[in-house]
Amino acid sequence: MSARLATPGVEAARAELEVRGVETGDKLMSAAEAVRRLVPNGSVIGVGGTNHARTPMALLIEVLRQGRIGLTMTRPLSCFEAELMLAAGMADRLMTSWVGIGHGWGLAPVLRHLVENGQATFEEWSHLGIGLRYKAGAMGIPFLPTTSMLGSDIDRQLHLAKVTCPYTGQLLNAVPSLNPDVALVHVQRADTFGNAQIDGYQLMDADLVLAARRVIITAEEIVSADEFRSDPARTVVPGFAVDAVVHQPMGAYPHECYGYYEADLDQFTAYMQAVKGGGIDGARAFVTELIAHPDHDAYLASIDPTRLAALRRTAQEMLPR
Amino acid sequence: MTDSMTYSASGQSDRLIPLAAQHPGATPDEIMTIAASRLLEDGKVLFAGIGQPLVAAAIAKRRQAPHLTVLLEGGMIGIELMPGELPASTNEVRAAVGAQMLTGATDIFLMAQRGYFDYGFIGAAQIDQHGNVNTSVIGDPAKPSVRLPGPGGANDIASMCNQVVIVTQHEPRRFVERVDFVTSPGFLTGGTSRQDSGLLHGGPRWVVTDLALLDFAPDSRRMRVRALQTGVTLGEVRAATGFELLVHDQLDELPPVEDAELAVLRHLIGGSQEGGREASR
Numbered sequence A: 001m002s003a004r005l006a007t008p009g010v011e012a013a014r015a016e017l018e019v020r021g022v023e024t025g026d027k028l029m030s031a032a033e034a035v036r037r038l039v040p041n042g043s044v045i046g047v048g049g050t051n052h053a054r055t056p057m058a059l060l061i062e063v064l065r066q067g068r069i070g071l072t073m074t075r076p077l078s079c080f081e082a083e084l085m086l087a088a089g090m091a092d093r094l095m096t097s098w099v100g101i102g103h104g105w106g107l108a109p110v111l112r113h114l115v116e117n118g119q120a121t122f123e124e125w126s127h128l129g130i131g132l133r134y135k136a137g138a139m140g141i142p143f144l145p146t147t148s149m150l151g152s153d154i155d156r157q158l159h160l161a162k163v164t165c166p167y168t169g170q171l172l173n174a175v176p177s178l179n180p181d182v183a184l185v186h187v188q189r190a191d192t193f194g195n196a197q198i199d200g201y202q203l204m205d206a207d208l209v210l211a212a213r214r215v216i217i218t219a220e221e222i223v224s225a226d227e228f229r230s231d232p233a234r235t236v237v238p239g240f241a242v243d244a245v246v247h248q249p250m251g252a253y254p255h256e257c258y259g260y261y262e263a264d265l266d267q268f269t270a271y272m273q274a275v276k277g278g279g280i281d282g283a284r285a286f287v288t289e290l291i292a293h294p295d296h297d298a299y300l301a302s303i304d305p306t307r308l309a310a311l312r313r314t315a316q317e318m319l320p321r
Numbered sequence B: 001m002t003d004s005m006t007y008s009a010s011g012q013s014d015r016l017i018p019l020a021a022q023h024p025g026a027t028p029d030e031i032m033t034i035a036a037s038r039l040l041e042d043g044k045v046l047f048a049g050i051g052q053p054l055v056a057a058a059i060a061k062r063r064q065a066p067h068l069t070v071l072l073e074g075g076m077i078g079i080e081l082m083p084g085e086l087p088a089s090t091n092e093v094r095a096a097v098g099a100q101m102l103t104g105a106t107d108i109f110l111m112a113q114r115g116y117f118d119y120g121f122i123g124a125a126q127i128d129q130h131g132n133v134n135t136s137v138i139g140d141p142a143k144p145s146v147r148l149p150g151p152g153g154a155n156d157i158a159s160m161c162n163q164v165v166i167v168t169q170h171e172p173r174r175f176v177e178r179v180d181f182v183t184s185p186g187f188l189t190g191g192t193s194r195q196d197s198g199l200l201h202g203g204p205r206w207v208v209t210d211l212a213l214l215d216f217a218p219d220s221r222r223m224r225v226r227a228l229q230t231g232v233t234l235g236e237v238r239a240a241t242g243f244e245l246l247v248h249d250q251l252d253e254l255p256p257v258e259d260a261e262l263a264v265l266r267h268l269i270g271g272s273q274e275g276g277r278e279a280s281r
Helices: A010-020 A031-038 A057-066 A080-087 A109-116 A127-139 A153-158 A205-211 A225-230 A265-292 A296-301 A305-317 B028-038 B052-062 B105-114 B154-160 B234-239 B259-269
Strands: A044-047 A071-074 A091-096 A121-124 A143-146 A161-164 A171-176 A182-190 A215-222 A235-237 A244-247 B045-047 B069-071 B119-122 B163-167 B204-208 B212-216 B223-228 B246-253
Touching: A010 A127, A031 A057, A031 A215, A031 A244, A057 A080, A057 A182, A057 A215, A057 A265, A057 A296, A071 A080, A080 A091, A080 A109, A080 A265, A109 A121, A109 A265, A121 A153, A127 A143, A127 A171, A127 A205, A127 B105, A127 B154, A143 A161, A182 A205, A182 A235, A205 A235, B028 B052, B028 B163, B028 B204, B028 B259, B052 B069, B052 B119, B052 B163, B052 B259, B105 B154, B119 B154, B223 B234
Parallel strands: A044 A071, A044 A182, A071 A091, A091 A121, A182 A215, A215 A244, B045 B069, B045 B119, B119 B163, B163 B204, B223 B246
Antiparallel strands: A143 A171, A161 A171, B204 B212, B212 B223
């Protein structure tokens, strides 16, 4: 038995693309519309960023707001956004190398509760394992060979297939491609066609975008196509790979966006206190409060503006100069 | 959460080593971090993690290894730390300050696979006699009693870096005969089993604890006490270990923590870990 493929393989993803064609037009829309169109029940969602960096929070909260069931979340490192999806009963499966709230807050309590009681699945990969799954998906090939996970119980648990190098005889793990049904990615800058720039650490997002079957981008700023042409080497996402573009300032809040704002650790603490007091019901109450705001801008308007300004200022102070 | 917290690699302890010979004010975490920092040679490349590994690296850079290149799984290479502003994650802006290069997360691990990284630092919820590390589950993997965070980058670090250094508190429930789950491979079942699995390079070089510095015997690949922390006895190390330890022929004692080391460490940490912006992965 070999590793279960969560999505149709690269060949199916390619065939689908050939039938529907790429989308090169203007695709600016609201988060609500993008999620309604592109995130059906049962989706495997590739979540951009890692841990609390450039998490597409506005989109994930919109998924919570609209309500979906049977979701699988894939992400190299997961933070409390995964807990929110699990607690709300929308996702029941994570494919990741790590889930935590952020250190100092301990283990992920909802994940613990659900996994230890057999109500959710933590499909555990190495960090590079997730990266190579996306990369194979982005390259249009069904697997990539690596030494990652060899000898470990992660390997044993996933039943990874082995390959022998046809030249040297070296034994390697064959990591299958992952082409998520939809990728949700937050970036600093995009044009309305979906060309996007990512400042700072790129993480795995360019591969995730190319691998995914559908892509929603949220951007701190929407800039003109001409602006991209003036510095084209900074474009890391080609517009033709993107299905929807959403203008969403502070779209990763309460997580960080490099150069724009730091993570709001008070919100992490608020989440952990909600769970400490009420367990999984506390997490659900936290979600209920989040989705009571009609949209992300309304959520942001509920936060002390001096707090938001401070997060923006410190993020800028830490930029190279 | 209290019980499970103590299983996290981050578990803080207020236990002080009650020994006059050791620096009287140093906590076990500080002793361990400083011992780890001393292993780092100048001019090498270190794959670090948040918490003790990063602090150990920063101490080394301010002392014997100013040209140590420190990198993180978030894709940051050649970083510097801002004293008092330590990052909460390997994937955030505070971890990118002073970086010489920002690259992709997959790329960082591919550089590890390529063989560029001299050292890799990881923590452990459980570690066994062959240096295998568990940060996945306590109990039966099919129905765990504690679901831990998972490897993060640790599986790749343990598989790919030239010398793996495991930094963890020395407690019987951490030092177990056989880990419940091999998250990050050490020498597997000893002997040549690591190579036989396809891992042709690296392996655990050192285990640094608040009680001792340990390595692995050449053939059996079993854990061996190399040196004791100042004032600690072999009996204390054995009592804190859940399996039979080998002992090096020339068992050393590590020099005590110096005032200067402690001062650098505390300056780095500053107020940034109050309430805990994080611990090690």
